[in-house]
Amino acid sequence: MASPVWGEAPSATRPAEAPPPKIPTLSLAKDSGIGTMKLSPDGTLIALRSTTKDSTSIAVLDAATKDVLHRLALPQRNNLEWFRWAGNGKLLFSLSTPTVYFGEEARLSRLFFYDLASKAMPFIGRPDMGLEGDDVLFVDPAGEYLLLAMQRTIYDYPSVWRFALTEKPIKGVKEVQRPTQGIWEWFADDAGIVRMGMAFAGGKVRVMYRAKPDDPLREIAKITEDNADDKVWDVLRITSGSDEGLVLKPDDNGRIAVRKFNYATRQVGEVIYAAPGWDVDEALTDKDGKLLAAFYTDDRDRAVWFEPKLKSLYARLEKAIPDQHVWIVSRAEDDSRMLVWAGNEANPGQTFMFDAAKRSLDSFSAELPDLDRSLTASPKPIRYTARDGTAINGYLTLPRGRSAKKLPLIVMPHGGPYGVRDKLEFDSTVQLLANRGYAVIQPNYRGSGGYGESFAELGAGQIGRAMQDDLDDAMDWAVKEGIADPARVCMVGASYGGYAALWAAIRNPERYRCAVSFAGVTDWKKQLKYDANFFTRKGAKSWRTRIQGEDANFDLDLVSPVAQIARLTRPVLVTHGEDDSNVPFKQFLLLRDAATKAGKPIETLTFAGEGHGFADDANEARYLDAIEAFLAKHNPAD
Numbered sequence: 001m002a003s004p005v006w007g008e009a010p011s012a013t014r015p016a017e018a019p020p021p022k023i024p025t026l027s028l029a030k031d032s033g034i035g036t037m038k039l040s041p042d043g044t045l046i047a048l049r050s051t052t053k054d055s056t057s058i059a060v061l062d063a064a065t066k067d068v069l070h071r072l073a074l075p076q077r078n079n080l081e082w083f084r085w086a087g088n089g090k091l092l093f094s095l096s097t098p099t100v101y102f103g104e105e106a107r108l109s110r111l112f113f114y115d116l117a118s119k120a121m122p123f124i125g126r127p128d129m130g131l132e133g134d135d136v137l138f139v140d141p142a143g144e145y146l147l148l149a150m151q152r153t154i155y156d157y158p159s160v161w162r163f164a165l166t167e168k169p170i171k172g173v174k175e176v177q178r179p180t181q182g183i184w185e186w187f188a189d190d191a192g193i194v195r196m197g198m199a200f201a202g203g204k205v206r207v208m209y210r211a212k213p214d215d216p217l218r219e220i221a222k223i224t225e226d227n228a229d230d231k232v233w234d235v236l237r238i239t240s241g242s243d244e245g246l247v248l249k250p251d252d253n254g255r256i257a258v259r260k261f262n263y264a265t266r267q268v269g270e271v272i273y274a275a276p277g278w279d280v281d282e283a284l285t286d287k288d289g290k291l292l293a294a295f296y297t298d299d300r301d302r303a304v305w306f307e308p309k310l311k312s313l314y315a316r317l318e319k320a321i322p323d324q325h326v327w328i329v330s331r332a333e334d335d336s337r338m339l340v341w342a343g344n345e346a347n348p349g350q351t352f353m354f355d356a357a358k359r360s361l362d363s364f365s366a367e368l369p370d371l372d373r374s375l376t377a378s379p380k381p382i383r384y385t386a387r388d389g390t391a392i393n394g395y396l397t398l399p400r401g402r403s404a405k406k407l408p409l410i411v412m413p414h415g416g417p418y419g420v421r422d423k424l425e426f427d428s429t430v431q432l433l434a435n436r437g438y439a440v441i442q443p444n445y446r447g448s449g450g451y452g453e454s455f456a457e458l459g460a461g462q463i464g465r466a467m468q469d470d471l472d473d474a475m476d477w478a479v480k481e482g483i484a485d486p487a488r489v490c491m492v493g494a495s496y497g498g499y500a501a502l503w504a505a506i507r508n509p510e511r512y513r514c515a516v517s518f519a520g521v522t523d524w525k526k527q528l529k530y531d532a533n534f535f536t537r538k539g540a541k542s543w544r545t546r547i548q549g550e551d552a553n554f555d556l557d558l559v560s561p562v563a564q565i566a567r568l569t570r571p572v573l574v575t576h577g578e579d580d581s582n583v584p585f586k587q588f589l590l591l592r593d594a595a596t597k598a599g600k601p602i603e604t605l606t607f608a609g610e611g612h613g614f615a616d617d618a619n620e621a622r623y624l625d626a627i628e629a630f631l632a633k634h635n636p637a638d
Contacts, residue, residue: 019401029620043332087143095132104534191240384477409484415495437637445470461549464559577610
């Protein structure tokens with residue numbers, strides 16, 4: 001295999017140097033326009049997400065020539081949630097759009113498929129179905145049919161329907177599982193038989209199961225706060241004709257592991273794989289239910305391959321692309337072709353096409369193709385102790401060409417907040433800030449994913465409280481280490497991180513000179529009402545308890561920027577996409593109006609046509625430009 005040629009990666013041990021030239025913001029935003037990529041099962045086609053300034057589409061390419069064979073233009077104001085192959089000749093995809101549900105903002109998802117032969121693109125579902133329309137339980141490997149869980153109407157519990165993948169899916173549709181009181185989530189085995197359901201009510205989860213297709217459902221578990229061992233129940237696979245399967249459940253050390261499981265007896269079996277000191281995030285099985293690979297994150301994403309040929313191939317790929325993090329993005333069923341990504345925290349990366357027959361590794365697409373990789377900085381892992389003794393991991397990026405003493409500091413919390421975490425990966429905002437002379441710290445505060453169940457539980461009910469303390473304690477660590485100047489600290493974040501930035505400026509003006517928020521929550525009560533419309537099947541009450549905590553009397557207004565706007569004394573920049581369906585644009589309007597009423601000047605920037613991120617490179621560059629100008633004004637670097 002030929003080794004790709006990469007730009008020089010920055011090194012923490014390189015000798016003293018002058019600060020690098022300024023990286024143009026557009027080069028940190030201007031992507032190739034190519035998103036998620038998936039090989040067809042036979043490896044002859046590639047489906048990918050294609051984004052331009054004006055539209056998002058799904059393109060289908062010839063894997064050998066890269067010629068575009070099909071392009072599916074998607075409706076405006078619709079978000080492409082996901083897509084996947086259904087056999088070799090059909091594509092399934094989910095679209096979501098903001099809507100109004102009983103007078104409140106909500107998110108509606110709908111399922112479609114595209115037939116490459118006929119070019120038909122029908123809707124899969126019913127006209128009067130509920131909000132969630134893309135809960136696919138099973139897809140026939142030949143692409144003949146699928147199973148979809150959905151509500152007949154908004155007043156029903158979900159049932160399971162078999163839709164033929166034809167030009168008229170509604171014709172001959174069959175209800176294979178009627179709705180059952182309380183059950184919001186259904187599971188099918190690898191032969192397409194509905195075998196399990198989960199009922200959510202009163203903060204409890206009842207697990208219902210059947211061994212055979214015609215058996216009645218019976219309760220096999222009741223998950224409550226008192227039986228913590230059952231709190232994690234992530235079904236990997238239910239094997240047809242058997243009660244045996246695999247689940248992700250905690251091992252004796254409290255870390256999520258791949259374990260055998262008997263669904264009929266609820267007996268947890270042996271640990272098949274446990275990552276040393278980390279949660280397993282995901283696992284891959286073959287058609288017989290045998291474990292092929294497990295995936296976890298320490299400081300970066302890791303893949304552990306168990307199948308000997310794949311394990312050997314992965315090692316060869318890492319050797320062929322030295323000094324980079326290598327990831328298999330998509331595989332043909334016979335492994336004849338693979339899409340392979342390579343990059344790292346200082347390199348946004350590129351994707352290669354691996355052809356097994358030719359033993360070739362050819363460049364397919366590059367992320368941020370205009371970026372000069374020699375100008376980027378390298379984040380490094382850190383660890384500090386929070387005020388209550390909790391160990392917190394995170395990442396520190398230092399500006400190149402500057403002494404790591406008394407630097408202006410940006411605290412940059414991740415979104416989520418729960419089950420999400422930062423890791424060693426390229427981030428355009430981090431690179432902009434480091435390039436402009438700021439130290440950047442990214443704390444994985446309590447509640448972040450990947451560090452075990454007990455660490456995740458520490459975040460329950462701690463939004464704006466102990467989770468915020470962890471961010472303040474990151475600043476204190478950087479100051480104590482001599483890295484940061486305590487008089488020159490700001491917070492910048494997006495989504496939950498955007499909320500945390502606003503809350504930092506309001507709660508602790510003695511610490512932070514300013515804050516920047518993109519798509520941040522500003523009113524927790526209204527956000528929870530919005531979330532309830534979308535997360536109904538998983539238990540709105542459970543989600544509320546996680547946010548609010550066990551104290552049902554705790555008033556979320558006490559940690560909401562809208563309700564506390566009168567306390568704001570620091571400059572803030574508040575930005576938001578007008579088509580955001582995760583944190584709706586109404587959250588921005590609420591804060592803007594509250595600030596106006598309270599006589600609190602805030603700087604604002606909105607983006608028409610953008611959602612919970614950026615589709616338009618120019619808009620992302622505008623956002624980066626706005627951050628740079630705002631910080632230069634309120635917290636200038638050296």
